[in-house]
Amino acid sequence: MMNIFFYMMVEPTYLAVLVALLIVLVSSIFLFKKFFGAKADTVLLIGLSDSGKTQMFSKLINNKSTVITYTSLSENVYEGLLTPSNEELRLIDFPGAERMRKLLSEKWLSKERGSLKQIVAVIDSSSINKRARDVAELLYDTLLESNKKVPMLVACNKQDVGLAKAPHKEFSLINQSRAASLQSTDGSNARASTLTNPEVAFEWSKLPVKVDFVKCCALETDVDDEEKNLTGIREAIGI
Amino acid sequence: TMIELFTIFGKGGIVLWCFQEGAQLFTEGINNLIKEVIMQERGDVTQFKHQEMTIKFKLDNEFDLVFIVVYQSIIQLSYADKLISEVEARFRDLYKNVLENKHLLYQKGSKYFKGFGEEFDKIMESNMRSALTANQAVRVPKTFQESAKSQKTIESMIISRPGGKDDKKKKEKEKEAEMKKKKNAANESPTSAIDSNGSDVASMPGSPKSDDEDMKARREAFFSKKKGGPPKAAAAAADKKSPVPEEPKKKGKAARVWELSGKNSDSAVLDYSSSKDAGDGPTENQFVNEQRAFVGKSAALEDLRHESESEEEEEEVIAAKAQSGGWFSAFKGLVGNKKLTADDMAPVLEKMKENLILKNVAAEPADQICQSVAKKLDGKVISTFSRVNSEVKEAVRESLTQLLTPRRRVDILRDVAHAKSEDRPYVIVFCGVNGVGKSTNLAKITFWLNENGHKVLIAAGDTFRAGAVEQLRTHTKHLNALHPNSVQLYEQGYGKDAAELAKAAIAIAQERKIDVVLVDTAGRMQDNEPLMRALSKLIRMNKPDLTLFVGEALVGNEAVDQLVRFNQALADHTSPGEKPLLIDGMVLTKFDTIDDKVGAAISMTYITGQPIVFVGCGQTYKDLRNLNVSAVVNAILK
Numbered sequence: 001m002m003n004i005f006f007y008m009m010v011e012p013t014y015l016a017v018l019v020a021l022l023i024v025l026v027s028s029i030f031l032f033k034k035f036f037g038a039k040a041d042t043v044l045l046i047g048l049s050d051s052g053k054t055q056m057f058s059k060l061i062n063n064k065s066t067v068i069t070y071t072s073l074s075e076n077v078y079e080g081l082l083t084p085s086n087e088e089l090r091l092i093d094f095p096g097a098e099r100m101r102k103l104l105s106e107k108w109l110s111k112e113r114g115s116l117k118q119i120v121a122v123i124d125s126s127s128i129n130k131r132a133r134d135v136a137e138l139l140y141d142t143l144l145e146s147n148k149k150v151p152m153l154v155a156c157n158k159q160d161v162g163l164a165k166a167p168h169k170e171f172s173l174i175n176q177s178r179a180a181s182l183q184s185t186d187g188s189n190a191r192a193s194t195l196t197n198p199e200v201a202f203e204w205s206k207l208p209v210k211v212d213f214v215k216c217c218a219l220e221t222d223v224d225d226e227e228k229n230l231t232g233i234r235e236a237i238g239i
Numbered sequence: 240t241m242i243e244l245f246t247i248f249g250k251g252g253i254v255l256w257c258f259q260e261g262a263q264l265f266t267e268g269i270n271n272l273i274k275e276v277i278m279q280e281r282g283d284v285t286q287f288k289h290q291e292m293t294i295k296f297k298l299d300n301e302f303d304l305v306f307i308v309v310y311q312s313i314i315q316l317s318y319a320d321k322l323i324s325e326v327e328a329r330f331r332d333l334y335k336n337v338l339e340n341k342h343l344l345y346q347k348g349s350k351y352f353k354g355f356g357e358e359f360d361k362i363m364e365s366n367m368r369s370a371l372t373a374n375q376a377v378r379v380p381k382t383f384q385e386s387a388k389s390q391k392t393i394e395s396m397i398i399s400r401p402g403g404k405d406d407k408k409k410k411e412k413e414k415e416a417e418m419k420k421k422k423n424a425a426n427e428s429p430t431s432a433i434d435s436n437g438s439d440v441a442s443m444p445g446s447p448k449s450d451d452e453d454m455k456a457r458r459e460a461f462f463s464k465k466k467g468g469p470p471k472a473a474a475a476a477a478d479k480k481s482p483v484p485e486e487p488k489k490k491g492k493a494a495r496v497w498e499l500s501g502k503n504s505d506s507a508v509l510d511y512s513s514s515k516d517a518g519d520g521p522t523e524n525q526f527v528n529e530q531r532a533f534v535g536k537s538a539a540l541e542d543l544r545h546e547s548e549s550e551e552e553e554e555e556v557i558a559a560k561a562q563s564g565g566w567f568s569a570f571k572g573l574v575g576n577k578k579l580t581a582d583d584m585a586p587v588l589e590k591m592k593e594n595l596i597l598k599n600v601a602a603e604p605a606d607q608i609c610q611s612v613a614k615k616l617d618g619k620v621i622s623t624f625s626r627v628n629s630e631v632k633e634a635v636r637e638s639l640t641q642l643l644t645p646r647r648r649v650d651i652l653r654d655v656a657h658a659k660s661e662d663r664p665y666v667i668v669f670c671g672v673n674g675v676g677k678s679t680n681l682a683k684i685t686f687w688l689n690e691n692g693h694k695v696l697i698a699a700g701d702t703f704r705a706g707a708v709e710q711l712r713t714h715t716k717h718l719n720a721l722h723p724n725s726v727q728l729y730e731q732g733y734g735k736d737a738a739e740l741a742k743a744a745i746a747i748a749q750e751r752k753i754d755v756v757l758v759d760t761a762g763r764m765q766d767n768e769p770l771m772r773a774l775s776k777l778i779r780m781n782k783p784d785l786t787l788f789v790g791e792a793l794v795g796n797e798a799v800d801q802l803v804r805f806n807q808a809l810a811d812h813t814s815p816g817e818k819p820l821l822i823d824g825m826v827l828t829k830f831d832t833i834d835d836k837v838g839a840a841i842s843m844t845y846i847t848g849q850p851i852v853f854v855g856c857g858q859t860y861k862d863l864r865n866l867n868v869s870a871v872v873n874a875i876l877k
Contacts, residue, residue: 069254071274
């Protein structure tokens with residue numbers, strides 16, 4: 001042992017090699033952690049404009065809060081949402097404006113996808129009736145762009161779960177309208193790909209990722225009411 | 240009090256504190272303001288009209304706050320800007336600590352700010368008092384009209400921005416005002432929503448107005464003018480007609496005095512193609528054969544890719560970001576922070592504006608985008624480590640991306656399927672100025688629809704330009720050679736009323752169960768009043784699912800004028816009470832000829848607020864693309 005040390009003293013190249021090795025080791029650990037060890041601790045709220053995301057965001061942070069909200073210009077980020085086991089979660093309320101859609105897919109659904117634990121899609125009763133196609137496209141694109149890797153919870157605000165599951169018909173249609181392109185272009189440059197096999201009618205169960213539905217009512221405050229205090233959502237995201 | 244609502248909320252949309260006079264929160268108006276002004280990058284707009292209310296806003300970028308005051312438009316609230324600034328200053332002073340702690344802010348929210356009411360009352364009172372004394376001082380010697388005028392100048396003085404551009408701007412404004420005066424001349428009515436304040440959305444001639452609200456207001460103004468004032472010589476005929484919009488035929492026809500264009504009997508002479516058609520010349524066969532190569536391969540529109548150079552750059556940016564997230568942030572903390580000020584940004588923004596214009600963005604959108612970015616960044620805290628330059632560039636990148644991202648869903652194939660389920664054809668109307676490639680791109684879109692298995696009926700609504708119908712006939716023949724029995728042409732020759740023609744075409748399509756009707760229209764210059772009237776009649780009568788404006792990618796500053804006038808014409812001729820049917824998408828043609836000068840895409844989306852649905856980039860039927868937003872943004876910022 002002493003010998004080696006002695007050797008290193010007199011032979012500086014050894015020292016250099018050792019230091020170099022050490023640096024490589026440390027940096028590779030760092031990089032490894034960065035790319036593979038990213039903690040999936042983020043809950044992302046999405047939905048069309050005016051579907052009550054910000055309302056739900058506030059309520060998940062503070063059950064008693066009732067806030068007045070306007071259209072969000074930028075995302076709300078809350079760090080340190082505590083789970084029963086004292087883990088910290090990050091809650092994000094992403095604006096519903098279509099103009100921000102590109103940012104959503106570029107930032108959260110691709111670059112930061114690794115950090116996503118759960119996507120909560122908020123659907124409002126008014127929007128499901130009038131804007132069924134828009135809702136369906138948002139859900140479809142979100143599932144597709146997140147590479148079917150992040151579990152999704154569809155939070156049905158003020159409405160029946162049955163209605164919200166209805167987009168599966170829409171999904172079949174989107175599958176078809178996008179598949180039309182797949183058949184003709186070779187897979188490599190196909191911009192539009194589909195969620196499931198377009199030739200079979202779409203069903204939620206066919207997705208490789210978990211999609212759940214839960215009923216809630218974010219607008220009204222009642223600590224004892226299961227729908228109004230968002231119990232289902234809390235359970236799903238684990239707080 | 241004088242104001243209806245004063246509200247302070249975070250950019251995330253959560254209200255921190257608000258003062259309200261009545262029960263209303265003006266949610267709809269404020270949401271519209273956010274979506275149509277702030278998110279639309281309307282740089283120099285500081286106020287917004289919603290119904291009878293005026294909404295003024297200010298962004299605080301250091302704490303990410305929005306300050307909004309709402310008051311009745313009939314009250315000339317001269318101190319609104321002053322009020323907002325004073326409230327902002329006081330609010331920041333008092334709650335600095337709370338505002339810095341986002342965690343607490345989200346947890347407790349409005350509880351912290353309950354005490355602000357008193358402070359607000361004080362500020363409000365002092366403002367009212369000083370306004371009152373100022374008013375009294377003025378009012379004694381002057382009549383009401385004069386005092387109103389003086390108020391206006393004060394307002395415009397407050398709003399005019401510091402910097403060297405002021406003089407130029409003032410001149411521009413004066414010019415605009417002059418033009419407006421000429422235009423409105425005798426028939427300026429007192430109820431008109433237009434005032435000469437340059438910063439008002441409703442009052443900028445030739446400025447972008449996409450929002451429906453605004454359109455409505457202007458339309459009302461237009462109608463009230465029509466009813467009110469004595470008609471001008473030029474518009475006299477038009478005005479007389481307008482109460483009976485059912486029969487403006489004569490007017491439309493009267494304008495067309497071209498030889499060889501009006502009558503059916505002319506079509507024989509005009510039909511140059513017939514001699515060639517008969518023999519199906521070798522060149523034609525060749526064309527069809529060349530196109531055949533694309534059959535079955537073009538159902539998907541490729542994204543428009545820009546040269547790899549820009550992509551590399553993008554990757555670099557991402558890499559740089561990733562790095563800064565890790566080790567860099569530790570250093571950043573040590574180095575400390577600085578606040579961005581308008582002075583810091585001015586030279587950078589000036590350069591950015593030049594760059595935008597160099598890339599063929601029209602002057603006005605370029606200016607407004609830069610102003611909007613300045614507003615967004617002013618007061619933002621950045622680390623001393625990052626450069627103003629890159630900070631501005633990032634903000635512009637974000638703004639441009641946001642602008643080019645459609646604000647509504649665009650999926651024609653999906654909507655065609657929906658129309659089919661309702662047993663009706665999906666109708667698209669193409670409009671635009673002459674020679675931009677309407678018919679050519681209509682043919683390309685037909686090919687794309689055929690590729691996706693939809694049958695198409697083309698309505699030859701250009702009954703004006705010699706050869707237009709023949710051109711479509713040729714295209715139909717080619718397209719049918721590629722996809723047998725998938726395209727039909729509906730024509731009535733020349734000189735017919737395009738609106739009636741389109742109506743008949745849609746009826747036939749419904750009967751024959753054809754999926755899509757594409758209506759070609761005559762190219763028209765935006766200042767040709769009778770033709771614009773005819774177009775709006777066509778659209779009003781047939782209520783298409785989609786009205787596409789076809790424009791050249793080469794277009795520079797004229798893009799603004801063209802789109803504004805087209806949209807305005809469509810809005811003006813809508814019957815009152817109805818929702819105006821405006822342009823709701825664009826086709827950008829000749830994209831292959833512009834290299835990296837892709838600015839027209841920005842100008843057009845900026846003005847209409849509508850998406851670019853297709854991009855044409857070549858001569859063959861498959862040369863139709865989707866707009867690749869990030870490629871365009873990269874090309875512009877290169």
